[in-house]
Amino acid sequence: MAEEAAQEHPGPSAPRPVRCIVKLGGAAITNKGELESINEESLRSACAQLRQAMSESEGDGAPEKVLGMDWSKRHGDPADPAVDAEWIAGMAGLGLDTNFIVVHGAGSFGHFQASRSGVHKGGLHSTLVKAGFVATRISVTSLNQEIVRALAREGIPSVGMSPFTCGWSTSQRKIASANASQIIQSLHAGFVPVLHGDAVLDELLDCTILSGDVIIRHLAQLLSPKYVVFLTDVHGVYDRPPTDPNAVLLKEIEVDDKGSWSIVKPALLQGNNKGVEISVAAHDTTGGMETKILEAAVIARLGIDVYITKAGTEHSLRALKGDVSSDSEDWLGTVIRSSK
Numbered sequence: 001m002a003e004e005a006a007q008e009h010p011g012p013s014a015p016r017p018v019r020c021i022v023k024l025g026g027a028a029i030t031n032k033g034e035l036e037s038i039n040e041e042s043l044r045s046a047c048a049q050l051r052q053a054m055s056e057s058e059g060d061g062a063p064e065k066v067l068g069m070d071w072s073k074r075h076g077d078p079a080d081p082a083v084d085a086e087w088i089a090g091m092a093g094l095g096l097d098t099n100f101i102v103v104h105g106a107g108s109f110g111h112f113q114a115s116r117s118g119v120h121k122g123g124l125h126s127t128l129v130k131a132g133f134v135a136t137r138i139s140v141t142s143l144n145q146e147i148v149r150a151l152a153r154e155g156i157p158s159v160g161m162s163p164f165t166c167g168w169s170t171s172q173r174k175i176a177s178a179n180a181s182q183i184i185q186s187l188h189a190g191f192v193p194v195l196h197g198d199a200v201l202d203e204l205l206d207c208t209i210l211s212g213d214v215i216i217r218h219l220a221q222l223l224s225p226k227y228v229v230f231l232t233d234v235h236g237v238y239d240r241p242p243t244d245p246n247a248v249l250l251k252e253i254e255v256d257d258k259g260s261w262s263i264v265k266p267a268l269l270q271g272n273n274k275g276v277e278i279s280v281a282a283h284d285t286t287g288g289m290e291t292k293i294l295e296a297a298v299i300a301r302l303g304i305d306v307y308i309t310k311a312g313t314e315h316s317l318r319a320l321k322g323d324v325s326s327d328s329e330d331w332l333g334t335v336i337r338s339s340k
């Protein structure tokens with residue numbers, strides 16, 4: 001099935017517009033250089049900021065009591081988890097606008113297994129690829145479980161959803177089938193769906209890796225969120241890899257109706273048509289920052305603003321709240337928007 005055809009059947013209609021689709025980038029929430037290692041502080045702060053962005057109360061300064069929803073025993077915990085049943089029974093509601101979708105990347109989970117076995121290139125007749133497919137899914141779904149638990153500890157009613165088990169598939173790496181009805185029903189029921197980049201079946205290649213960035217673009221086309229946020233480990237898109245001390249942060253990029261993009265801010269780079277220089281880690285199977293920019297441009301062309309910024313900063317909190325206007329000089333990140 002062609003990608004366009006896949007988009008014609010989103011399933012039941014969404015009750016109200018999705019407020020935000022957010023990518024928790026693998027580079028931010030994991031230690032990318034260390035196999036299967038979560039950056040606990042970054043994950044905790046991203047989840048706390050998501051809660052703040054969802055909070056319906058203005059806040060009188062007093063810390064809100066959080067209804068923790070992770071009632072499972074954590075590895076190494078001596079005691080059973082505490083469940084404050086009396087307090088829960090007296091609660092009127094969660095006080096959260098949960099109309100968000102979270103998608104996370106793989107970081108140091110999944111990419112390593114996929115690149116070692118070549119899952120992204122396909123060929124399930126090879127035992128190595130088959131084993132790598134299984135290993136990639138074990139790795140990335142274990143990260144998904146940890147992220148769902150971290151969100152649940154912040155009182156966010158999150159539910160994990162894997163593209164592979166929801167029946168999503170590709171054809172030559174492009175989304176061919178991606179039924180979103182379960183996502184829409186979950187939103188409708190007040191849950192926050194938590195998807196992730198995944199290993200999926202491919203009509204022509206047998207299998208491939210579907211990036212979280214591509215999933216976000218697809219969901220944005222289907223559900224028209226008010227804005228999209230990519231949280232990662234750098235402040236945004238630079239004119240060259242940010243490891244270069246002369247790299248300049250691109251603060252605003254415009255996308256025209258043909259999909260071509262141009263730098264608006266900083267003014268000194270306006271009209272620069274040399275493009276952006278990007279480096280991608282050797283074990284990255286989905287194209288790194290390059291994929292993100294391409295997918296972000298498609299989203300922006302729909303008239304949906306995209307914010308790319310660093311997780312765990314005041315700038316990420318503002319982005320999650322949708323509080324970034326075109327004249328926000330003090331906001332650090334890249335805004336990608338339509339020129340119209």
Ligand SMILES: Nc1ncnc2c1ncn2[C@@H]1O[C@H](COP(=O)(O)OP(=O)(O)OP(=O)(O)O)[C@@H](O)[C@H]1O
Pocket residue numbers: 024025026027028104105106107108212231232233234236237238239240241242243276277278279280286287288289292
């Ligand atoms: N021109 C550039 N501008 C910004 N970042 C760049 C550029 N070139 C390379 N990078 C690198 O891209 C990385 C972020 O992209 P990456 O795809 O790894 O992010 P992510 O979405 O957080 O991770 P994942 O794909 O694992 O979910 C940064 O660590 C940065 O060093």
Ligand SMILES: C=C(C)CCOP(=O)(O)O
Pocket residue numbers: 026104105106107109110111112114136140196197198199209210211212213285286
């Ligand atoms: C299983 C894998 C490797 C998913 C990759 O997703 P991404 O990190 O969002 O590109």
